[in-house]
Amino acid sequence: MTVRRLRPPNRALRALLTEAGWSGASLAREVNSLGAAQGFALRYDRTAVSHWLSGTQPRPPAPELVAQALSSRLGRRLRPAETGLVHETPRAVGGDGFALLAGALGTAEAREVYVPGGLTLSGITAVPATRIGPPHVESARHLLVVLSRSDDVFGSGAVREPLRRFLGTVLLPWLRGPSTPAVRRELFEVAAQLAYLCGFVAYDSGRHALAQRMYGAAARLADEAGDRVGHAVALRGLSVQAHQLGHVTEARALAREAVRIGVRHAPPQRHAFFLGQLALTEAAAGDAACLTRLTQAERCLERAGGAGDLPTGAFHPGALALHQAYVHRARGDHRSAVRALEISLRHRPPDERRSTAITLADLALTHLDIGHLDRACAAAHTFLDARPGVASARVEGRLRTLLARLRPYARDRAAAGVLERARAAPS
Template identity: 30%
Template sequence: MASTSRRKRPPNADLARLIENCGASHKSLALRINRLAGLAGVETDYSHTSVANWCRRGMIPRWPVPVLLAQALGERIGRPVPLSEIGMGDARTPAADTGLGFPRDRADAVREATSFWSFVNRRDFLTGSGFAVSAFSTPVTRWLVAPADEAADLTSGKQVGKADLDELKDAADEARRWDSKYGGGNWRASSVTVCLQERAAPLLRGSFSDEVGRDLFSVTAELSRMAGWTAFDVGQHEVAQRHFIQALRLARAGGDVQLGCYVLTTMAMQSLLRGFGTEAVDMAQGAFERSKDRAAPRVLAFTKLIEARAHARERDARAASRALAASEDLLGRADTTGGPEPVWIDFYHHARLSADAAEIFRDLKNPRAALAWNQRAAAMPSGVFTRSVGMRLAIVGTAHLQDRELDRGLDLGNRSVDILARVRSSRARDYVREFTTALTPWRGEPAVRDFLHRTRTELGVRRSADAPAG
């Protein structure tokens, strides 16, 4: 594929050095760029020769390939890679760190968030860094040090009132409902980013009292968290990470410690599902300790649940069981004592804990415990929680496979595909992929071959061993 620049350029020593240091071959790098481009809706066909031309002849590929190149390299070395570091700093793009900032000053925080929202809806916005758990370090540290700003009033533009807040709250509630039913890729859930740019951003630059300001920052933080969750659900992990960081900062601006706890817990969940279990444990424990005297028991219970899931991914059965027991105790306290709770935590109850416990023990390769917990989980109506039901069927089916029950496992796997074929969620497909990997001992069976063919044709899912790297 041709480059934008035809004039003779000096060799790109910065790019060549970075590629050598990260240990990537030109061929593997080209394949990864082609895959990232496909995910972004851009058709490319780069080869090792293309990468060599970028290094030796200083050629610059067409936009948005420079950010894809930076993203592929960032994945290799585990940190964001700005375009300037690969010798392509003059490529047309917003700053590579847009949305990663967690400013101490509230006004700077508003500028950071609104700048990110203005870019993220552009078709050509690709961050160029991929998910890097290290990008959470400063936001998490600063939130743990000071989870609430002292004041939230502002005298600037148009007066912000209750009707404005109600509109944003309705948008958040609707996005949660559609996300649960159809996944993060549905048009209604994805419209949250438009709401942030066109409705929330102007209000954050308006005039409001301290009371209104705290509500405004809180609901905007929840919208940003929801935008991050929908992006995470469809596999846009780098965009999700930036939304979560901005949600955490806005929660601090609103003095909403329990929402900050929830956002940080969500960040921990993203980290553990991206393979950073130890970091996820640290984030979940930090969220709990910083909020245990200020958050509702149900909020704290969810934080302990995610800690338990992170321990399970790290194969620490004792720590996972302790955290799970703590979550169950907190849920019992929430049900017994009552008291005010935020609307965004109303999904977490004993049936949800039991369903997640089944996943925890599946990860711990303890199928009997997983199936016992599943018996305690109430059935969820597929018309309301479509994605959740589909993922749970895949989880329980995998536990049956671990228990050497092929027929029962395949039945649940097929039911999972029936549901998830209607859902736009790469996260849900990951659960099906884990199920197909558990089928490996029976891959010669006709029924298994038929199922694998079905997952490839209907969901685009292949066994992990067959899937491309990255």
């Protein structure tokens, strides 16, 4: 007679659910929601959680997402192993900028889950035989400008692969090659900017784990170049990502640190760049100081007199107005948000097509919040005009949200026109 060995029940998860005051259905909803924010189509329910409580260990990304959901609920950081859903496999954290960048590129094709504060590293590349000099640095800077501008115009899908290939096959060997201290410092500085751009491209593509790793590599590379502003820019990127994913406390902490470092070392235009993000995170946390931050950012832009020639992190009146709109919306002032969105569109440079599309979608959604269906539909049509040729997960996410908000009004002629046009448009 064969005796089946039963799995022990997951007492750790049951204790955490009790402490959180959650049912299995509540946990399943939170996990599905966190997964959706990172591009995972999950359909867990109370039955799945019952299996977990009985000892079943789910496949990734569930353990990481369960730990995140319970961490947010309980106000303390939990590792996946503490939920009883996975054996402890700690991530390696630290290493120099080269190692972090190599590790991120080594997993660029994998689908991982975003983990607040998490970084991993690995990888070695060949050392070039030739000496690295100023022409190598200039070449990297030129490509940074070209790819950054292409990303603005066409979205992340247009530059993701060429950027990854350049970083992995050209830049990494250069970083390990022989050079003078001055050349090495300049090369690491531009490498930090390219890693930041790669992080932003991954963020725009909805690949949040990769974005997080690239931003971490950018911060470390900037440190090794002595570039405090570059470090602050990377922290701001992490803050933007954490804010979108609903990690309000972490987003604000990152934005505060970016301001602390950046305002000390950066010119006024960069000050506005950092202060605008801090305003968003403070608004999300219900902090009235967000309005003061916006005023400070506006004054910084006035002192700067323009966006400047920045390949990454450029900030101008159109970008500031968009931040103002998001702050107003977070505070429930949708009419002020509409006015700020319209100002943003008037000041947005014509080659920033992705940002224009996102702003138009947000304008339509904010009109719906107010109850202005006809104005929302007019903005939606303009958004559909701007969408073709822009490869961006954020743009496509706005489209799905907008269509879902319009479907209850499908019998209205204006709404029906938008829905029909969206169905007929190429994906």
